[in-house]
Amino acid sequence: MKLAIKLAFKNLIGAGLRTWLNVIVLSFSFVIIIAARGILVGWDRQAKNDMTDWEIAGGQYWNVNYDPFDAFTLADAHGTIPAEFQSEIESGDMVPVLITQGTLYKEGRMQSILIKGIETNQTLLELPTHKMDTIVDAIPSIVGSNMARSNKLKKGDYVTIRWRDRNGTFDAADIFIADIFTTNVPTVDASQLWLPLETLQSMVLMPGEATILTFRDREKVREDTGGWKLMTFKALVKDIEDMIKTKTVGGSIFYGILLILALLAIFDTQVLSIFRRQKEIGTYIALGYTRKEVVGLFTIEGGMHSILAAIVGAVYGIPFLAWFASKGITLGVSSNDFGFTMADTMYPVYSGALVIGTIIIVLLATTIVSYWPSRKIAKMNPTEALRGKLQ
Amino acid sequence: MEDNLIIKTHNLTKRFPMGKSEFTALKGIDLSLGKGEFAGLIGPSGSGKTTLLNIVGSLDTPSEGEVIVLDKSIGNLTAKEAAKLRKENIGFIFQSYNLLAVHTVFENVEFPLLLLKISANERRKMVMDALEWVGLLDKIKSKPPQLSGGECQRVAIARAMVKKPSLVVADEPTANLDAANSHNVLQTMAKLNDELKTTFLFATHDEKVIGYLKRKIYLKDGKLDKDETV
Numbered sequence: 001m002k003l004a005i006k007l008a009f010k011n012l013i014g015a016g017l018r019t020w021l022n023v024i025v026l027s028f029s030f031v032i033i034i035a036a037r038g039i040l041v042g043w044d045r046q047a048k049n050d051m052t053d054w055e056i057a058g059g060q061y062w063n064v065n066y067d068p069f070d071a072f073t074l075a076d077a078h079g080t081i082p083a084e085f086q087s088e089i090e091s092g093d094m095v096p097v098l099i100t101q102g103t104l105y106k107e108g109r110m111q112s113i114l115i116k117g118i119e120t121n122q123t124l125l126e127l128p129t130h131k132m133d134t135i136v137d138a139i140p141s142i143v144g145s146n147m148a149r150s151n152k153l154k155k156g157d158y159v160t161i162r163w164r165d166r167n168g169t170f171d172a173a174d175i176f177i178a179d180i181f182t183t184n185v186p187t188v189d190a191s192q193l194w195l196p197l198e199t200l201q202s203m204v205l206m207p208g209e210a211t212i213l214t215f216r217d218r219e220k221v222r223e224d225t226g227g228w229k230l231m232t233f234k235a236l237v238k239d240i241e242d243m244i245k246t247k248t249v250g251g252s253i254f255y256g257i258l259l260i261l262a263l264l265a266i267f268d269t270q271v272l273s274i275f276r277r278q279k280e281i282g283t284y285i286a287l288g289y290t291r292k293e294v295v296g297l298f299t300i301e302g303g304m305h306s307i308l309a310a311i312v313g314a315v316y317g318i319p320f321l322a323w324f325a326s327k328g329i330t331l332g333v334s335s336n337d338f339g340f341t342m343a344d345t346m347y348p349v350y351s352g353a354l355v356i357g358t359i360i361i362v363l364l365a366t367t368i369v370s371y372w373p374s375r376k377i378a379k380m381n382p383t384e385a386l387r388g389k390l391q
Numbered sequence: 392m393e394d395n396l397i398i399k400t401h402n403l404t405k406r407f408p409m410g411k412s413e414f415t416a417l418k419g420i421d422l423s424l425g426k427g428e429f430a431g432l433i434g435p436s437g438s439g440k441t442t443l444l445n446i447v448g449s450l451d452t453p454s455e456g457e458v459i460v461l462d463k464s465i466g467n468l469t470a471k472e473a474a475k476l477r478k479e480n481i482g483f484i485f486q487s488y489n490l491l492a493v494h495t496v497f498e499n500v501e502f503p504l505l506l507l508k509i510s511a512n513e514r515r516k517m518v519m520d521a522l523e524w525v526g527l528l529d530k531i532k533s534k535p536p537q538l539s540g541g542e543c544q545r546v547a548i549a550r551a552m553v554k555k556p557s558l559v560v561a562d563e564p565t566a567n568l569d570a571a572n573s574h575n576v577l578q579t580m581a582k583l584n585d586e587l588k589t590t591f592l593f594a595t596h597d598e599k600v601i602g603y604l605k606r607k608i609y610l611k612d613g614k615l616d617k618d619e620t621v
Contacts, residue, residue: 003505014493283489286450287550288478288506290470383445386485 004293008301012308019305022269026262026309026362031317033255033358035324038348040251042328044244046184046343048237053126054185056236057095058218061085061228063211066099068187074101074114075164078209079227085213093217095122096210098200102163104193106151113147114192115163117200124216127188131179132196138176139199144189145182155180161193165205173203184343259362262309263369270302270373281377282386291382295374302370306363324348397558397590398424398447402456405442405613416442418613419456424592426557429584430606431593439613440594441562447592448481448560449473461557478506482551482589484561484580488543490535490550496522497531500549507554521553525579541572548576552583558590565597577603 012019052058066077081089081096088094098117103110118125120133132140138158143151153159155177162172175193183189201207215222218233274281284294328347403420406413417439424430432440445451446458449465450473458465461480468476477483482503490499500521504514522528525545535543544564551559561580565573581603584591593600601607609617 010493010498279487279489280491283485283491285474286448286477286483286485286489287503288474290474292470293474382450383441386450386489388487 004297004300005304008297008304011301012304018269019308022262022265022305023308023312025265026305026366027313027317029255029258029262030309030313030358030362031320032258033362034317034350034355035321035348036251036255037248037354037358038321038325038350039329039346040244040248041351041354042325042347042349043247043342044241045349046346047240047244050184050343051237051240052233054183055125055188055214056233057124057214058216058220059222059233060215060231060236061213061225062231064227064229066211071101071112071114074099074211077211078166078206080208081210081213082225082228084225088215092121092123094213094215095119095124096197097212097214098197098204098206098209099211100163100200100204102161102193104151105160105162106153111151112191113161115161115200116192116194117197118194119197124214125188126183127194128179128181129194129196132194134178136176136178138174139195139203140178141175142179142181142194143177144192145180146186146189147192148177148180150191153177153180163203165203167205171203259365263365266302266305266366267369267373270298270370273298273301274373274376278380278385279388281380282382282384282388285382286386291378291380295371295377298374298377299367299371302374303363303367305370306359306366309362310359321348321350325350395426396423396459397426397428397461398422398592399459400443400447400453400456401458403443403446403453403458404455405439405446405451406454416613417446417453420610420613420615422608422615422618424590424606426590427584427588428606429581429591429604430608431595431600431604432608432610433595433601433604434610434616435596437612438610440610442613443610444560444562444592444594447558448483449476478503479554480557482554482556482559484544484547484551484559484564486563486566488535488540488547488567490543490546492535494534495531496527496533496535496538496546499535499546500553503550503554517553518549521549524552524583525549539572540568541575544568544572544576545579548579548583552587552589555587556589558592560592560594562594563597564593565595565600570599573597573599 063077063079065073067073078098085094089096095118100115102113102115104113118127118129120129122129128142131142134140143153147153157177158174159177160172160174162170164170175195201209213228222230224230281294284297285291325348328345330345400420400422403417404415405417406415420443432443434440442451446453446465447460449460449468453466461476463472463476465473491502494502497518500518501514504517509517519528522531525548527542527545527549530538530542535546538546564576568576577600580591583589593604595601605621607619607621608615
């Protein structure tokens with residue numbers, strides 16, 4: 001084996017330009033696959049971090065009637081906050097949020113919105129709720145930058161909102177835009193208005209009630225409790241994970257095409273080698289190699305392209321990937337346009353598993369395409385091969 | 392088998408498929424070759440010399456009859472056993488040298504020793520000895536494309552001889568060489584035959600080679616025509 005590796009390396013280097021062309025093409029595959037997969041890994045990590053910081057923390061309890069995909073459930077999706085959570089709420093490790101439907105009137109237009117109530121002194125989520133802790137002649141509120149943009153809201157604006165209380169009675173009031181925050185998490189931004197919890201509770205006649213309870217401790221063993229359904233962190237990020245998985249599958253088709261192009265070049269080289277190097281094959285056999293060993297030698301030779309490609313790829317890939325990781329990629333679209341958490345600039349993350357996994361996949365694929373044509377050697381007649389006669 | 396017998400064939404027949412029929416290249420050859428012989432298979436093209444050489448070199452098998460090389464029945468060897476026989480006991484010299492182009496002279500000569508898993512120090516000594524025999528010590532770092540035809544063939548001789556095999560088979564070794572180089576390589580082989588008592592079996596129709604042979608085995612149409620010892 002050691003001899004075969006040494007010999008294969010020598011033969012590869014000896015083949016000169018043909019080898020280096022294959023190696024360079026294959027190294028592109030390495031670098032592009034790692035960069036593209038790094039983006040998806042980075043996106044996944046960034047999205048989860050942002051969701052954790054802005055929306056879900058360590059997990060949530062949902063009122064059993066709450067369905068975020070059905071606005072009509074909101075009228076019934078509220079309940080008294082269980083006493084067992086009181087100590088967590090008081091220590092700041094749990095934040096209740098009350099959600100109701102409403103309408104925002106701005107410049108003669110009306111816009112359906114979600115009105116969310118949250119404690120102004122909470123620190124569990126990154127929402128700048130403390131900005132609502134102010135005394136003004138209207139209800140203080142905060143909105144996300146996407147909500148502000150789509151409704152032409154500015155900090156310091158007054159705007160009228162309308163809602164229905166728990167009895168179905170309509171009511172309206174002016175609100176004051178105390179702050180506009182910027183986030184990558186559209187589910188706390190798009191068409192949403194944040195008010196102080198107690199204010200909203202009194203507006204809708206639901207004192208002491210909430211729709212969602214967000215908690216800090218992800219590790220604590222919890223279970224459903226009367227009227228409240230436990231949504232673990234894992235369950236809450238499942239949608240984003242599924243979506244990234246879908247993107248990964250789509251991306252894999254692209255990597256696959258790229259890899260196939262590189263592998264075709266290696267396959268072609270192997271087929272050519274076996275025709276052009278018949279005398280050499282015969283010589284190996286005459287000197288004491290079995291045909292099986294020659295097949296092994298040619299397979300190693302082909303597979304070694306991927307090792308050289310990994311080295312060449314590392315030479316220009318490491319600086320490139322490091323630069324890419326620091327600069328990231330700006331897509332020019334906001335997360336609001338997509339409807340799921342996505343930073344304006346995505347930074348790739350390269351894990352050891354990603355790099356090693358990519359190397360193994362490329363190495364295996366290269367070895368397989370190298371072995372395929374090499375099998376022909378096993379059927380060769382060595383005496384014909386020695387004469388260089390095409391078989 | 393006698394102690395000094397290297398090759399013995401009995402009723403050796405070799406047939407090759409040719410379309411729907413068969414072509415018989417060797418027809419019932421009976422031949423014995425002892426240790427230290429410097430013999431040649433002589434005959435025109437198509438007389439079966441290369442076929443016989445290939446079978447003796449365990450690169451091919453007989454269709455019929457028996458071929459014993461170094462106490463091994465060629466027809467009964469597995470591919471692995473045949474490879475072991477070649478690796479340990481048989482050296483090959485080819486008409487077109489068949490050197491590994493990307494390797495240096497040293498590496499080409501070293502190759503059979505690598506297959507035998509000989510230690511690096513011993514390998515180096517054996518390679519240098521072999522290159523000294525053929526007078527190429529000054530070319531160890533050269534690669535085959537940088538050498539003349541005569542030098543290439545001398546490298547091939549060194550490669551065949553480096554493991555001190557019991558048998559060297561040489562197929563038209565001078566066919567690509569001019570007269571001066573032909574004599575040079577033939578003298579080298581004759582000298583090695585004398586000094587190391589290695590058995591040489593040539594396939595040739597070159598008069599220069601025939602002049603050096605101590606035994607001349609003539610083949611005609613796949614049959615043994617004449618066997619002369621000088």
